[in-house]
Structure formats: C-alpha cells, structure tokens
Amino acid sequence: MxxxxxxxxxxxxxxxxxxxxxxxxRQVTVQGWLHRRRVLKSVAFLILRDRSGLAQxxxxxxxxxxxxxxxxxxxxxxxTGTVTANPQxxxxxxxxxxxxxxxxxxxxxxxxxxxxxxxxxxxxxVLDHAPVALRHPQLRAPHAISAASLAGFRTALDSLGFxxxxxxxxxxxxxxxxxxxxxxxxxxxRAYLAQSPQFxxxxxxxxxxxxxxxxxxxxxxxxxxxxxxxxxxxxxxxxGFITDHRDVMAVLRxxxxxxxxxxxxxxxxxxxxxxxxxxxxxxxxxxxxFAEAQELLAEHTGEDPRGEPDLAPAHxxxxxxxxxxxxxxxxxxxxxxxxxKRPFYTHPxxxxxxxxxxxxxxxxxxxxxxxxxxxxxxxxxLAALAAxxxxxxxxxxxxAAFRHGMPPHGGFAIGxxxxxTRLTEADNIRRATLFPRDLHRLTP
Amino acid sequence: MxxxxxxxxxxxxxxxxxxxxxxxxRQVTVQGWLHRRRVLKSVAFLILRDRSGLAQxxxxxxxxxxxxxxxxxxxxxxxTGTVTANPQxxxxxxxxxxxxxxxxxxxxxxxxxxxxxxxxxxxxxVLDHAPVALRHPQLRAPHAISAASLAGFRTALDSLGFxxxxxxxxxxxxxxxxxxxxxxxxxxxRAYLAQSPQFxxxxxxxxxxxxxxxxxxxxxxxxxxxxxxxxxxxxxxxxGFITDHRDVMAVLRxxxxxxxxxxxxxxxxxxxxxxxxxxxxxxxxxxxxFAEAQELLAEHTGEDPRGEPDLAPAHxxxxxxxxxxxxxxxxxxxxxxxxxKRPFYTHPxxxxxxxxxxxxxxxxxxxxxxxxxxxxxxxxxLAALAAxxxxxxxxxxxxAAFRHGMPPHGGFAIGxxxxxTRLTEADNIRRATLFPRDLHRLTP
Numbered sequence: 001m002x003x004x005x006x007x008x009x010x011x012x013x014x015x016x017x018x019x020x021x022x023x024x025x026r027q028v029t030v031q032g033w034l035h036r037r038r039v040l041k042s043v044a045f046l047i048l049r050d051r052s053g054l055a056q057x058x059x060x061x062x063x064x065x066x067x068x069x070x071x072x073x074x075x076x077x078x079x080t081g082t083v084t085a086n087p088q089x090x091x092x093x094x095x096x097x098x099x100x101x102x103x104x105x106x107x108x109x110x111x112x113x114x115x116x117x118x119x120x121x122x123x124x125x126v127l128d129h130a131p132v133a134l135r136h137p138q139l140r141a142p143h144a145i146s147a148a149s150l151a152g153f154r155t156a157l158d159s160l161g162f163x164x165x166x167x168x169x170x171x172x173x174x175x176x177x178x179x180x181x182x183x184x185x186x187x188x189x190r191a192y193l194a195q196s197p198q199f200x201x202x203x204x205x206x207x208x209x210x211x212x213x214x215x216x217x218x219x220x221x222x223x224x225x226x227x228x229x230x231x232x233x234x235x236x237x238x239x240g241f242i243t244d245h246r247d248v249m250a251v252l253r254x255x256x257x258x259x260x261x262x263x264x265x266x267x268x269x270x271x272x273x274x275x276x277x278x279x280x281x282x283x284x285x286x287x288x289x290f291a292e293a294q295e296l297l298a299e300h301t302g303e304d305p306r307g308e309p310d311l312a313p314a315h316x317x318x319x320x321x322x323x324x325x326x327x328x329x330x331x332x333x334x335x336x337x338x339x340x341k342r343p344f345y346t347h348p349x350x351x352x353x354x355x356x357x358x359x360x361x362x363x364x365x366x367x368x369x370x371x372x373x374x375x376x377x378x379x380x381x382l383a384a385l386a387a388x389x390x391x392x393x394x395x396x397x398x399x400a401a402f403r404h405g406m407p408p409h410g411g412f413a414i415g416x417x418x419x420x421t422r423l424t425e426a427d428n429i430r431r432a433t434l435f436p437r438d439l440h441r442l443t444p
Numbered sequence: 445m446x447x448x449x450x451x452x453x454x455x456x457x458x459x460x461x462x463x464x465x466x467x468x469x470r471q472v473t474v475q476g477w478l479h480r481r482r483v484l485k486s487v488a489f490l491i492l493r494d495r496s497g498l499a500q501x502x503x504x505x506x507x508x509x510x511x512x513x514x515x516x517x518x519x520x521x522x523x524t525g526t527v528t529a530n531p532q533x534x535x536x537x538x539x540x541x542x543x544x545x546x547x548x549x550x551x552x553x554x555x556x557x558x559x560x561x562x563x564x565x566x567x568x569x570v571l572d573h574a575p576v577a578l579r580h581p582q583l584r585a586p587h588a589i590s591a592a593s594l595a596g597f598r599t600a601l602d603s604l605g606f607x608x609x610x611x612x613x614x615x616x617x618x619x620x621x622x623x624x625x626x627x628x629x630x631x632x633x634r635a636y637l638a639q640s641p642q643f644x645x646x647x648x649x650x651x652x653x654x655x656x657x658x659x660x661x662x663x664x665x666x667x668x669x670x671x672x673x674x675x676x677x678x679x680x681x682x683x684g685f686i687t688d689h690r691d692v693m694a695v696l697r698x699x700x701x702x703x704x705x706x707x708x709x710x711x712x713x714x715x716x717x718x719x720x721x722x723x724x725x726x727x728x729x730x731x732x733x734f735a736e737a738q739e740l741l742a743e744h745t746g747e748d749p750r751g752e753p754d755l756a757p758a759h760x761x762x763x764x765x766x767x768x769x770x771x772x773x774x775x776x777x778x779x780x781x782x783x784x785k786r787p788f789y790t791h792p793x794x795x796x797x798x799x800x801x802x803x804x805x806x807x808x809x810x811x812x813x814x815x816x817x818x819x820x821x822x823x824x825x826l827a828a829l830a831a832x833x834x835x836x837x838x839x840x841x842x843x844a845a846f847r848h849g850m851p852p853h854g855g856f857a858i859g860x861x862x863x864x865t866r867l868t869e870a871d872n873i874r875r876a877t878l879f880p881r882d883l884h885r886l887t888p
Contacts, residue, residue: 014685031685031851033650033849050653051605051607051652051653051654074848074849075849076849076850076851103685103820103851103852104820104821104849104850104851104852105849106847106848106849107822107823107846107847107848108847108848110848129844130647131647131650131841131844131845131848132650132844132845132847132848134648134650134651135650135651135848140651140652143607143609143651143652144607144652146610147607147608147609150608151598151602151608154595154598158595161495163495163587163588163591164591164594164595165587165591165878166590166658166660166677166860166878167878167879168675168878168879168881169613169660169662169675170626170637170662170674170675170881170886171886171887172886172887182614182628182629182630183628183629184626184627184628184629184637185626185627185628186626186674186886187664187666187674187883189886191886193614193628200878200879203574203575203888204578204878206477206575206576206578206579207578207579207584207587208495208584208587208588209494209495210495214610214658215659215660216610216613216659216660218613218614220631222631230614230630230631231612231613231614233610241458241475241547376547376548377548378551379551396887397575397887397888398888400573400575400576400888401575401576402551403550403551403552403576404518404550404551404552404554404575404576404579405477405518405519405520405548405549405550406520406548407475407520407547407548408547408548416610434609434610434611434612434644434648435611435612435644437612437614439631442614442615442616442630442633442635443615443616443840443841444647444841444842444844
C-alpha cells in the first residue's frame with residue numbers, strides 16, 4: 001500500500017527541501033504542503049513546500065500517480081523516495097520513486113492560487129484570509145525579514161550591555177499623549193492600553209542603566225491609511241550615563257547595522273524573493289541640525305520652511321536625496337527639532353532652548369526612528385509640566401524614578417512594521433504585519 | 445574646583461565597577477549611584493553602584509571629603525581617580541585620589557535603605573515604590589535572571605529552525621476560554637485582550653512550521669494570591685510535522701536546557717546574590733502517564749485519586765519528589781491528562797480517547813509548563829466543538845487555517861514570571877514581575 005492517510009515515519013528522519021542537494025543518491029523523507037501538482041500522461045510532478053523552500057517530487061509509478069490525482073493543492077504530504085540529481089529541479093535535486101502519504105487534506109481551495117510566483121489577489125483578500133494567504137512565499141517573506149531584524153536588534157544591544165525588559169501594557173492614565181488611547185475595563189476600573197513603554201524604560205535606566213523592550217503598543221488613531229496601525233511592535237531602547245543625544249545616535253547606528261546584517265544573514269532568501277536592496281549603514285551616519293536643514297531647503301527648493309516647527313514630507317524626501325547625493329548615505333539624522341513639537345520629557349538643547357537634544361532618523365525619504373535625550377532631574381520635570389499647564393499628579397508614578405536620582409539618559413523607538421515596510425518597499429504597512437489591527441480590522 | 449554639578453568627561457572613557465581590577469595603576473572614570481557613604485574623621489568611603497556591581501571610592505582629600513558630605517545616597521556621581529589594588533575592596537581594587545562630580549541628586553530619600561544586604565521592606569512597599577526599589581541588588585536580580593532566560597529560550601529555538609512572530613493582543617472574541625477576559629472599547633466596538641497567542645501560533649505553523657512568540661497575555665482572574673497576575677509574559681512555541689506530543693516534549697527539553705545554561709552564563713551574579721541553585725536538565729526528562737501516576741499515588745500515599753480528572757497540588761509535589769528519588773530529576777513530565785480538563789483543541793490519545801496527547805511539566809513540585817499535540821484536521825475541530833456544545837461561528841478566523849490543510853502539530857507555553865519565581869524560590873510571583881498588574885494594582 002503506497003498511499004495511506006496515517007503517518008508512520010518518525011519526523012526525526014525528515015530532510016528539508018533546501019537540504020536535498022546534500023542527499024543525492026540517498027533515500028529520504030520530505031514533508032510539506034502540496035504547493036503545485038502537474039499530472040501529465042505518464043508522469044506527475046509534485047512541488048512540495050516546506051519552511052526551507054520548494055522540493056520537486058517526480059511520480060512515474062502508475063498506482064502512485066492515480067492516488068496523487070486525488071490530492072488538491074495544500075494537502076499536507078509526507079514523501080519518502082530517492083534523491084536524484086536534476087539540474088532543472090529547484091536546488092538541482094529532486095525526489096524520485098516516491099511513496100506518498102497524505103497527513104491531512106484541505107476542506108476548501110485557497111482564496112487564490114498560492115503557487116503563482118506573484119500574488120493574484122488584492123490586499124483586502126490577503127488580509128481577510130491571512131492564515132492561508134501568508135503561506136504564499138512572497139507574502140511570508142516580509143515576516144521572515146521582521147524576525148531576522150529582531151534578532152539583529154537584540155544581538156547589537158546585548159553586545160552593548162543592555163538588559164531586556166517586559167513592562168505593563170495596561171496603565172492607569174494616558175501619559176504619552178492625552179488622546180488616541182484605548183479604554184479598558186480593568187476589574188471595574190477604567191484603564192488604558194499603553195501607547196509606549198516610555199516611562200517604564202526610563203525608570204528602568206535607574207535599575208539596569210541600559211534596557212530594551214520589544215512589545216506591542218496601541219494607538220487609537222482613527223486614520224485609515226497605508227501607514228497607520230492600531231497595534232504595532234515597538235523596538236524600544238533607553239540608556240543612561242550619556243553626554244547627550246549623540247550617544248543615543250551612536251547606539252542606534254550599531255542597532256541598524258546589526259539589524260541589516262541579521263537580515264542579510266538570516267533572511268537572504270526572503271530578500272531575494274522580494275528583490276530587497278539592503279542599505280549600507282555608514283560607520284558615521286550623516287547628521288544635520290533642524291535649523292540648518294531649513295536653511296538648506298530655503299536655499300535650494302524655492303520654498304521657505306523657516307519658522308515651521310516640523311519638516312513636511314516633501315522636505316524629508318528632499319533631505320534624504322541630499323544625504324544620498326552629498327554623503328552617499330540612505331540614512332540621515334536630523335537633530336535639534338523644535339521643543340514645541342516634542343514630548344514634555346525632551347531635553348532642550350543647551351544654549352538654544354527652543355531646540356531640543358532630539359533626532360529623527362530619515363531612511364529613504366521617510367522618518368524611521370525618533371529619539372533623543374530626556375530630562376533627568378526631578379525639578380526639570382516639574383518645570384516642564386508646569387510650562388505646559390499640566391499637573392504633576394497623573395505623572396506621580398512616572399516621576400517617582402526622577403525623585404530618587406537619575407543619570408542623563410536617552411533612547412529611541414523603532415516601529416518594526418515600519419522598518420520592514422521600508423526595507424521591502426511595500427505599498428502598505430499591513431503587508432509587514434501578521435494580523436493587522438486597525439480602525440476596521442479586528443479579525444482574523 | 446573638584447566638585448561641580450555639570451558633566452564634562454565623555455561617557456566613552458567610562459569604566460564599569462566590575463572592570464576596575466583590570467585597570468590597577470590607571471586613571472579611570474566610573475559612573476553610578478552613591479549606594480552607600482561612610483564619612484569617617486580623616487577619610488570617606490563611597491560605594492558606587494552601576495549596572496555591573498559595586499565600586500569603592502576612597503576620599504582622603506579634605507575639600508573633596510567636605511563636598512561629598514553634601515551628597516546623600518542615590519546621588520548620581522561621576523568619579524575620576526586612580527585604580528589602586530586593595531584586597532578588602534569589592535573585586536580587589538578601589539578608586540583613590542578621586543575627583544567627584546554630581547550628575548544629579550535625589551529629591552527625597554528612598555522608602556528604605558537600598559544599601560542593606562537584604563531588603564528591609566515589605567512586598568507592598570517594594571511594589572508601590574518599584575522604580576526606586578528595583579535598584580536594590582536583591583530586588584533587581586530576578587529580572588536579570590528573566591532577561592537571561594529569554595535569551596536562552598530564543599537561542600534554543602533559533603537553532604531548531606523556529607521563526608519569531610508577534611501577533612495581535614486585541615481580539616474580536618474570547619476564544620481560549622469564555623470567562624476571565626478584559627473587555628476593551630475598540631473604536632466603538634467591543635473587543636477583548638488576548639488570553640494567549642494560541643490560535644495565531646497554530647495558524648502560523650501553516651506558514652513557518654515552527655514559531656515562537658514572547659509577549660504579554662491577559663487574564664482577568666479575580667484572584668488575589670501570591671501566584672496570580674492579570675498580565676504576564678508568555679513564552680509560546682508551536683511546531684508542525686510532529687508524530688505526537690513527545691516531539692513537543694523533546695523541543696521543550698532543549699528549551700529548558702538552553703534557558704538554564706543562559707541563566708548560568710549571563711546572570712551568574714544575580715544567581716549568587718539570591719543563592720539560586722540551577723537545576724540540571726536531564727538528557728531525557730522522566731515521564732509518567734497520568735493513569736500510572738494515579739496508580740502510584742494510590743499505592744503509596746494512602747489516598748486514592750483514581751477517577752479524578754486532575755492532580756491535586758499535594759500529588760504534584762509527591763510526584764516531583766518521586767521523580768527526584770527514582771530518577772534524580774527535578775523535572776517530571778506527566779502525560780495523558782484526561783480530555784475533560786483540556787481545551788477543545790487538544791488531540792486525544794490514540795486508542796485511549798478519554799486521555800489526551802498532552803503533558804504538564806512539573807518542576808520542584810509545581811506545574812511549570814503545559815503543552816501537547818493539537819487537533820489538525822478541520823473536521824476534527826468541528827466535531828470537538830460540537831461535542832462541547834459550541835458553535836463554530838465565533839471560531840471562524842481560527843478554523844480558517846485548518847480548512848486549508850495543516851500538519852500534525854503541537855506546542856507549549858511557559859510563564860516567564862512563574863519560571864523565574866520557581867528558579868529563585870521567591871515567595872510571590874510579583875518579585876519576578878517588573879511592574880505587576882493584578883486585581884488591585886494598576887500603578888506604578
């Protein structure tokens with residue numbers, strides 16, 4: 001009996017599709033999904049998909065062929081056969097003389113053909129059917145890049161003496177900014193989903209000096225755009241005993257280099273599939289002060305943004321192009337943003353207090369990271385809140401750390417999905433999000 | 445001027461306390477918190493605390509001594525001086541002839557003395573003042589152990605071909621179990637905080653085969669005990685193409701070995717501080733079937749638990765002791781739990797369908813991990829839900845993956861805080877949680 005519906009071969013004997021070329025001449029077992037099936041007159045070709053890639057199985061035996069005809073695409077198969085060299089097969093080897101076992105079958109066909117090289121479906125269809133749509137190699141690839149990026153983020157920070165933390169996602173008051181919070185019923189009390197781990201990571205500088213957190217943050221922004229998510233994964237870092245924001249920028253440079261290297265190292269195939277061009281992270285990322293940037297824009301663009309408290313998207317693009325042209329860098333730090341556009345915990349620029357010791361990192365024309373030096377003295381916090389007309393009361397928990405002595409410190413946050421979207425040049429951030437949550441989407 | 449309030453020495457020249465012995469005879473800068481200050485007649489001893497440990501600074505210069513007298517404990521200091529060998533100093537070296545700069549000062553004294561070897565405060569005091577209390581080396585230590593454990597978890601799974609994922613924490617329906625969910629206002633719609641990433645990680649088996657997620661989960665359990673949290677950090681893994689739950693247990697064994705090794709490697713000092721005895725993870729963790737375990741208990745304990753669907757805490761303790769006595773292992777797998785006590789997605793035991801292909805891992809007398817094989821066929825899910833009298837409607841998103849062909853798979857979840865609590869033998873899980881959230885606690 002060559003076809004059966006129960007698995008008996010232990011999984012430990014399994015060989016992955018990508019490993020087949022190393023097993024030519026041997027009997028092996030491969031397992032995966034039936035990606036594509038072509039049944040010809042006297043031979044059938046099965047393309048099996050597993051986590052490593054695709055494997056070709058050649059069926060010439062009549063009884064196996066007829067049984068294989070019953071299995072639609074996405075059937076989960078276990079195939080035992082001989083590895084045979086064939087330059088035309090993926091990886092240069094295929095499985096011949098196979099015994100084929102169906103481990104389970106699909107109840108319905110996928111909403112679109114998963115085996116086509118590019119995705120023959122609109123984004124809403126992809127998102128509605130994420131559990132099966134993400135199996136398409138092109139739709140899976142951004143998530144392999146995200147996973148690799150996370151590994152690079154951690155490796156870089158671990159080597160710099162950072163400690164990983166996990167902090168509450170439910171808070172008593174909306175602290176980062178008053179609006180755009182999700183309210184929650186917490187045992188009968190009103191609470192909120194955390195918009196960032198900002199205050200916790202700052203407090204933890206007092207404990208571990210250098211900390212990072214990778215976790216979800218929640219923004220109740222009622223924007224239905226290609227770049228807004230209501231939940232995203234924030235890569236947060238914070239470090240103490242800095243001189244100013246430049247020490248934070250130096251750490252961020254190492255992080256970006258680590259993330260890029262990890263993507264090249266761990267997600268090469270995903271990059272190839274999406275034709276990703278990884279950026280070079282210069283030893284020293286060029287930087288320009290906000291005021292200088294405005295001068296430059298006034299001089300060269302025919303517009304005069306001086307006096308504006310922020311950069312327009314078109315100006316960010318222009319500055320990115322300028323950095324590439326003048327410094328050969330796809331990254332550009334813009335420093336010294338006006339205090340009026342920065343949160344209350346931002347450290348002002350010494351000698352120029354309308355500017356701040358903060359920065360944005362532009363990457364390929366868009367802002368990718370925001371960071372800077374924070375206030376560290378208790379009295380400075382009280383003054384900053386008073387200047388904004390805010391009472392220190394709701395911030396009591398946050399301010400506690402600063403009442404007990406805190407070093408000069410700063411940090412940054414990278415949105416994982418935004419990073420992956422930029423790397424893959426995707427048209428919508430939802431393509432870099434496993435199961436997006438937004439204004440309209442709570443499922444799947 | 446030897447004392448000033450502004451920092452001028454760049455942080456890059458900084459040496460950590462633990463590195464001092466390598467710098468004897470050299471001029472260095474150390475930075476940290478004034479942990480303890482002893483001012484004698486003609487000499488003052490400053491103990492400086494940084495992320496690496498403690499450093500002793502000896503002040504003999506009269507003008508520095510008098511200035512140092514103004515700085516209370518927890519002042520943030522920068523000290524530049526000469527490293528001098530002294531067998532009585534921590535690490536065998538101290539800083540002499542120092543220049544001392546205060547980077548910032550505390551506004552109030554800590555709620556208890558941070559410099560005492562053991563914590564002179566009750567747990568509520570510690571939790572109320574977490575931002576400063578966690579600076580105490582003994583209170584900080586569990587969190588260093590947690591961070592190291594996470595690194596070990598990931599290293600083990602990365603080497604086994606797992607992919608890291610991040611999934612939604614807000615869901616449209618309460619799926620894991622009907623009760624104990626937090627409701628949330630999602631742009632005017634009622635939604636819930638996710639109790640586990642169970643359904644997402646299973647769906648992702650269809651995409652990456654082997655996945656893990658480290659993230660927050662939320663349980664609205666109204667229990668005010670030493671082991672309940674309303675938010676905890678769940679370490680979830682799920683893998684496809686298994687034969688049965690034993691393949692999951694084999695992966696879990698590697699994970700536990702990786703976590704233990706990483707704690708030894710990366711958190712040795714924290715372990716020493718808390719007198720942690722790390723367990724040995726046997727090559728093969730002993731296992732016993734639930735039915736056999738009940739036989740054993742009936743035979744040896746004078747009680748007869750046969751017929752009960754679960755193990756009583758006393759019985760878990762007895763079995764743990766038995767495993768240690770008979771097999772020399774602090775870990776014991778109990779397999780084959782009755783289906784009635786397991787979630788609907790649990791795979792039954794072939795040939796004994798009232799039992800399941802599931803397991804609990806007991807560690808030092810308590811359940812540490814739950815896991816098992818899941819159903820993988822769509823029709824089996826429909827039957828399982830029907831048998832429980834549940835409609836498949838609310839599970840449509842979850843079931844989508846199974847309609848499209850899924851391999852035999854299974855997984856497990858480890859509660860990070862529970863793991864650290866057991867390792868450190870803490871009296872309350874809140875000691876292993878940075879900023880606990882529970883029935884009564886939403887701050888700090």
